[in-house]
Amino acid sequence: MTQKIALVTGGGSGVGFAAATALAEIGFTLVLTGRRAEVVEAAAAKLPGEGHLGLAADVGDAAAVEALFAEVEHRFGRLDLLFNNAGRNGPAVDIDELPVETWNDIVATNLTGSFLCARAAFGLMKRQSPMGGRIINNGSISAHVPRPLSLPYTATKHAITGMTRSLSLDGRAYDIACGQIDIGNAASEMTERMTQGVLQPDGTRRAEPRMDAGDVGKTVAYMAGLPLSTNVQFVTVMATKMPFIGRG
Numbered sequence: 001m002t003q004k005i006a007l008v009t010g011g012g013s014g015v016g017f018a019a020a021t022a023l024a025e026i027g028f029t030l031v032l033t034g035r036r037a038e039v040v041e042a043a044a045a046k047l048p049g050e051g052h053l054g055l056a057a058d059v060g061d062a063a064a065v066e067a068l069f070a071e072v073e074h075r076f077g078r079l080d081l082l083f084n085n086a087g088r089n090g091p092a093v094d095i096d097e098l099p100v101e102t103w104n105d106i107v108a109t110n111l112t113g114s115f116l117c118a119r120a121a122f123g124l125m126k127r128q129s130p131m132g133g134r135i136i137n138n139g140s141i142s143a144h145v146p147r148p149l150s151l152p153y154t155a156t157k158h159a160i161t162g163m164t165r166s167l168s169l170d171g172r173a174y175d176i177a178c179g180q181i182d183i184g185n186a187a188s189e190m191t192e193r194m195t196q197g198v199l200q201p202d203g204t205r206r207a208e209p210r211m212d213a214g215d216v217g218k219t220v221a222y223m224a225g226l227p228l229s230t231n232v233q234f235v236t237v238m239a240t241k242m243p244f245i246g247r248g
Contacts, residue, residue, distance in 0.1 A: 132175025
């Protein structure tokens with residue numbers, strides 16, 4: 001077996017596309033997924049190498065995820081890597097001002113979506129031959145410490161850490177490795193506001209340094225390139241001068 005298949009959720013732009021590019025450069029065939037077909041199809045066409053696919057799916061929709069993984073299995077017969085990357089943030093407001101609908105949507109994307117994709121990947125990796133594979137979850141710096149007014153995002157990212165630990169334990173019997181990458185201020189559309197000034201714990205607003213998303217991609221590729229007998233359980237990659245150490 002020479003072809004290795006990787007699925008990247010939220011793969012049409014930002015960190016997802018940077019990771020997909022780095023994975024393609026080390027020989028993976030990529031399946032990129034996101035809500036808009038035209039975005040993921042265009043992104044897949046830009047990747048180095050051949051045979052990459054863009055398939056539209058809402059990761060928070062169980063039926064859509066089931067159809068996505070069925071298509072991956074139909075086309076390739078296996079999956080070697082899932083990068084659970086899709087996620088969204090919410091408005092910076094006090095909890096009593098946060099609409100329940102917004103909470104539900106953030107949980108559906110960040111947590112339920114990661115669960116649904118991990119569930120489908122785990123099942124495919126169990127039954128494929130040779131058995132096994134790797135799941136990498138995007139945890140974020142917020143899996144460790146919150147930003148002000150970020151309760152739903154922070155809660156889901158803390159939950160991702162628990163998911164990572166459980167998958168890492170439960171996957172041992174099936175040669176399924178699971179690790180987590182916690183990212184701080186990768187340059188993307190999602191972090192553009194960092195350049196204009198964001199709320200700090202002391203009540204001030206300050207611009208924050210960002211890092212090249214390509215450096216995140218290289219970290220994901222390093223994790224993915226290891227043999228299944230070796231696992232990066234947790235890794236933090238962040239802009240060196242961003243306020244993380246000492247935040248609070």
